[in-house]
Amino acid sequence: MKEKWPDLSGKRKNRAGKWAVRIILCVFAAIMVLPLLMLCADSLMGRRELIETCGAVLAGQGERAGFRLFPNYPTLRAYVRLLLDSPEYFTAFWNAMLQTVGVLAGQLLAAVPAAWAFAQFRFPGKKMLWFLYMLLMILPFQVTMVSGYLVLSGAHLLDTHWAVILPGIFSTLPVFILQKTFAGLPKEVLEAARLDGAGNVRIFLDIGIPLGMPGIFSILILGFLEYWNAIEQPMTYLKTEALWPLSLYLPRMIQAEMASAFAASIVTLLPAVLLFFAGQENLEQGIVASGMGRAVKSKNREDW
Template sequence: MRRRKYAGRLIGGILPVLFAIMVFPLLMLLANSLMGRQEMLETYGAVLADSGESIRMRVFPAYPTLRAYVRLLLDTPEYFTAFWNSMLQTVGVLTGQLLTAVPAAWAFARFRFPGRRALWLLYVLLMILPFQVTMVSGYLVLSAIGLMDTRAAVILPGIFSTLPVFILRKTFAGIPREILEAAQIDGAGDLRIFLGIGIPLGMPGIFSVLILGFLEYWNAIEQPMTYLKTQSMWPLSLYLPQMINTETEAAFAASIVTLLPAVLLFFGGQDNLEQGITASAASVHALREDKT
């Protein structure tokens, strides 16, 4: 019993400390986004604006104000261009992913066809390859069809990421056989079974894909950095770090607005996110299940 008590203390002691470390950057950004111009210069001037001796640690501003947000809203049209670029890019990729990955996952989960296992292996290989390895092939095809430095250059290759296929396959494979067979006996065709049973029952998986995908493409840096030269097409992930140097006062507020869509989605769909992570792991397990 003494051991138990010990473990309890350990949990009570370690978890909160780690928890605090994990959420600290977010809280710090949030609190400091309420800081006024003068106070910001006094506190962080040494680093952000080359004035003063050293910076201070301030958890909460002494004179909270919403000035920074007002300034961001009224005086920085570039920020909003970047915001909508990010939205367009993310929504474009996700829409395309759903249109291609949902049927592909259905094919892997429900049909047996020649080459299925080889294709599956290929898809897993594509999933584990880092962007840098495929960037040269991406560049060759994009410049061949004249799409370099357009929004499509970021969106199109993103659509054919294979991770969503794995997450969805897991969901589809979980649909009980009896339901599908009953529909078949009732005379429903492949397409009707897919649209009428597969998609509605696969919704949890679809949400998982959307959430994981949003977090990934909202945060995409490599692709736009490689394929976009024109700054007015840059998403927030590229524009924001640059903005810190020129619009210092609004830096914290801009950071908060940038993370807001992702964090709100995260709070709304944490369960789907967790399922998505677990399903990604299951795809690799499926390499062996699929033997039969």
């Protein structure tokens, strides 16, 4: 009998394909990381070196912009000036933090109970109300900008922090994510709690919230990333510069002090980056939470 030799050509093709995919992914990753590296390098440059590299774009000086991954004369002067001699930056930082935290706190109070009601209760008009939620979720801000402006103007909330906070509290995206999370909870656990005499409020507080924490963390992370970098809402509803968040203050810094603007961009980026890496696992769990619930259901059916 003839011995069968292993198919080495197939293994070589698989390895070559894997290496090709890795190389392509590394190239795309480098392209995405390159702007951040440029930002870090520019924040360590002096004014003269910045004009030599970015003057054509930022200051209208020169014919062509350059690129330097490492500054020739690195300095921390921009960071020192930003952190020790820029009270306007700290005011904008506080405004951004106040508006973002206010939106997230309101979403916890409004979106979590609403998502639980959509996932666990039956009531008249539920499908129509859910359809309206989905319709509002896909509408861009430009569509609802005029109506929102008129409502806030009638309530005398324009040019206040509440003009940015209140519309964000009633955003529909957190309800959509949490509804999928709560709908995927094992029905057996909820039924067992009801048989033990637990009411709806106790089930929500003792079972729904603990099991739905991945989804809650995911909406907090996504909400922070969205409203920390929001531009259109503050630009539309805030006219007083003392109320502007960082997203509106940074473009003005570029005109006044280029080096400090790059340093401010790095400092502004840090809270969002740290929060993302700290809650990355919870964010992934929250996104796939509904799939986990379906997997539990299918496994229980197989066991029966």
